[in-house]
Amino acid sequence: MAHVSDLIAEDIEAYLHAHQHKSLLRFLTCGSVDDGKSTLIGRLLYDSKMIFEDQLAALEADSRKVGTQGGEIDFALLVDGLAAEREQGITIDVAYRFFSTDKRKFIVADTPGHEQYTRNMVTGASTADAAVILIDARKGVLTQTRRHSYLVNLLGIRHIVLAVNKMDLVDWSQARFDEIVNQYRAFADQIGVREFTAIPMSALRGENITEPSALAPWYAGPPLLRWLEAAPVEDDLRGAPFRLPVQWVNRPNLDFRGFSGMIASGVIRPGDRIKALPSGRESTVDRIVTLTGDLPQAVAGQSVTLTLADEIDISRGDVLAAAASPPAVADQFEATLVWFDEEAMLPGRPYLMKLGARTVAAQVSEPKFKVNVNTLEHLAARRLELNEIGVCNLSLDAPIAFDPYARSHDLGGFILIDRISNRTVAAGMLHFALRRSQNIHWQAMDVDKTARAAGKGQKARVVWLTGLSGAGKSTIANLVEKRLAAEGRHTYLLDGDNVRHGLNKDLGFTEADRVENIRRVAEVAKLMVDAGLIVLVSFISPFRAERQMARDLMGDREFVEVFIDTPIAEAERRDVKGLYAKARAGELKNFTGVDSPYEAPEAPEIRIDTTRATPEQAAERIFDWLEGGGFDPVI
Template sequence: MATKLNISDFLDQDEKKDLLRLLTAGSVDDGKSTLIGRLLFDSKKLYEDQLDALERDSKRIGNAGDNIDYALLLDGLKAEREQGITIDVAYRYFSTNKRKFIIADTPGHEQYTRNMITGGSTANLAIILVDARTGVITQTRRHTYLVSLLGIKHVVLAVNKMDLVEYDQQVFDKIVDEYKQFVTPLGIPDINCIPLSALKGDNVVDKSDNMPWYKGTALLDFLETVHIANDHNLKDFRYPIQYVLRPNLDFRGFSGKISSGIVRKGDKVMAIPSGKISHVKGIHVYEGELKEAFSPQSITITLEDEIDLSRGEMLVHPDNLPRISRNFEAMLVWMDEKPMDRDLQYYIKHTTNTTRVRIDQIRYKVDVNTMEQSMTENLQLNEIGRAVFMTNKPLFFDPYKQNKSCGAFILIDPITNNTCAVGMIIDQVDESDLASTITKEDCERMRQGKSLVSTEERIKTLGQQGKLFVISGKELSSVREFSGILERRLFDTGHIAVVFDSKTLGVSGKDMLSLGFALQEQGIIVICIDSRNEITDVPEKTVTIRLSDEKTNDTISSESDQCTVFCQNISSAVEDIINIKLS
């Protein structure tokens, strides 16, 4: 008699299974999508409607002859099916009696490197596929380097299409030896090699009789048993504050996700950057209160003392602090079609902290196909380099290899709001090693009252040349009206302009002119209102405009910096100034 299914028991049992996130990577036609499709098919994880659709699609657009084309389960985009390649990252979830899995099928083409980085950013394990006929190729090295860059600790080298080389052990051994020679310097701790045939099902779910010389396990058995518990950093407690929870006057908690480590009720904790000390009063989740919590749980912590904490700050154990610095070095993967702009201050999103950051210098760029390093001034789409950063305010971080959550960040373009890069922090940088560090020569310039920012740098950043206007006239109201309209139009057309009125400022026309000239030299457009009609001598290239209540034939021109304007022609005169004097 069949046992009645208890949904609650099933869900409880499923929830207790640990989750393995894995990605597949390989060259075009190495069989990534076919392997995952076969894994789902042989492990009986497909529904009847999926099987029916797979059989129909295999006959219509499949690439496996009369056999089922398992790759169609993963290649979801129309372009992928038409070209027979993977472009986007395809995610598939399935579960066995031992473990839950999320598989990311990532594209193998070099132009889709950013897609692979996205798919592998949360992976515990990577399956690198190699065609048994071609062996280790350039793409194999590139994908392995990216896997090591992402800090993935478990790698399976899946030598696929063994059926096409007659299941020859010598072919497999030669590929394994060549691969291990390359991968050893990258420092990946756990590497396993499995010969298989995704199309035929050899060593995918069940051990193959065609390769009796292989003494290891089938791929699924390995995935079910690989030990990943030690991959989590349970040593360094890092708790970035996401928001302050105050549902009523009697409760004030700090909510967030534990990035790493363990916290227990009664633990002594430090708030950074303030350095204030308190103890954990309670650890709260939706179901109730906990005695301890660990990464990656989302919780709310209450403290014994009233400490001022807000989003972006962090709770840690006082005897185990992260690095706290504005300066650090990181490996950077550029993901935007718009190239890096070293003159632009990007937004950096790190844990729950967001601030501005400057890319101070680029150490080198890495050719992911050859591993060669070369000098460069910026990075293009899909390029990888090592760079030095300086943020506007300190970040609290660990090296990425030690702590993924507190060692990773993204860069956001402040103009387009696109995520333009992902970074993995290597370590903090000594300020003396920064290109933007204040030198002895800079200190001497400051003692002399000179700026460290050149006029050329200001003009480049502002996107305009400085200009000085002196406006005068018999009727002060007309002069102020003209100046106000000119300032408004300049602002509307993307210029930075200021208006000075000697009478309002309470200074002489000469002093106002000196101040205006200094700002004009730094790229600012300055409009000086000569309230008392006292300015006679002006610096060279200053545009002087006198308003008159009488008609005049005088016009704004590029040849002369002096002009008389009829009061009733103010609007047209303003347009002429913008079009002629600022063009």
């Protein structure tokens, strides 16, 4: 198996010590489909003797059975482990492999070339120190070559190899190699890639992989493996200011309270002054605790537990930083997003943002622009589709400690998560805090929501009626308000049609406009609840994510979701406004239930089947529920 060192036979302890202290380079292979990424990694594993004899025998058998090289060894099969990958001859997931030489250890990420799996490429690139961008010598620079190069640069990878592969299929033509390099250099200059090393090679034949190839006497540079062994591993994190994102509050007993995590940058020693963010409280490091004992100092990359001289409130997701040079704290940012999801990004829709160990609610603005990766033009866009890259503003529901991504990947890189499905929908890089987030502060008021509601003799609530057009929401909401008013309650009814005459008159009925429609109404409802009112909201509100956003804006037990459950056939039969008929005739686009989806509530506080209850009975049921103060679902 592995590369054989003379030390193994002569002094095994010396060998193990040397192996433990080798530097580690993480790199990825990327590029377009079928440029030879998996074959290259398989060749590196084979040539560095990282394959057991039984693995080699299995590889030879698999190559005869499902290989693409006419019975010869198909090195790509060492990496393409998924059945679907072997059937299609492409890489779908990110495959990580370890190998080593006498000089260095390596972890390589084989990332997919297909545009559909760009998100997997970003995953592999997020931890890489170097990138090997492959190009098929027959095809030259393709769209996916440009996209991956743009992402590599965007993610801060500065050590790049342009691997011009399959040179044997163009007769090792120096003219073809120079043409591709010049074509790529023109694009690299546009995106800010200052340096790259171009290497002609044949991964399948092993030419210019571990040793210089005699087939390219015109090439004087290093083969790939020598370049990888010599590539500098960035070690400037120790010189950066101290940062430790807290992953765990370690409290094994009453006498010990420490804060555990991996140091993202800098050096820390007992006695150093630190600041906890976002709270801004300061203390001094008392001990640096590890499993094997206390340390006199700890550096970037080490996982430690810090104890402090003072008892201050620190939670998972907070950041411990050098008091003299802390990161900034803000709740609004400009950021670059790489959109991963089949479902487009909708401005105003609430997502979860995860940065390090901290998770907060986030809303994304309409993109300032999206990037055409071929021309690098900044294009106008109202949303981001799968694999698109754009610059947007983010608004969070709580301030976070951050550094710009260009300065710290740990405190500047994040992902967005769909609140309903828990899918990771985007990766992002923070640029800077918006100035308005620093200029606007929450002003405390002496008369609060509780006092306003008490003055009215009621509990402030939002009663949110949702259902299809024609379900009877407005009729029922109107009856509920009349009954509440008769009992002396202070109310306000926000009706979908009425609000579109004023506050939301600028919005249409696209998915993005529907999201913004509900966002605005939810914010207005929140203000009215703060005024101590009982607010009735009658909106189709077709998407669960926006109804959840509205719920999250309110306090505990202030949001009551009422599902006016009417089958679409019954709603269409009523069709008082004639809207379904127009939608069926194609005269109304994006009509809920016809050509736009309605996502029914999964666990509403109240569900009313209007095929069994009259509007008066439904209104009485809601009134009784409110007056009874019950928060058990009504079925």
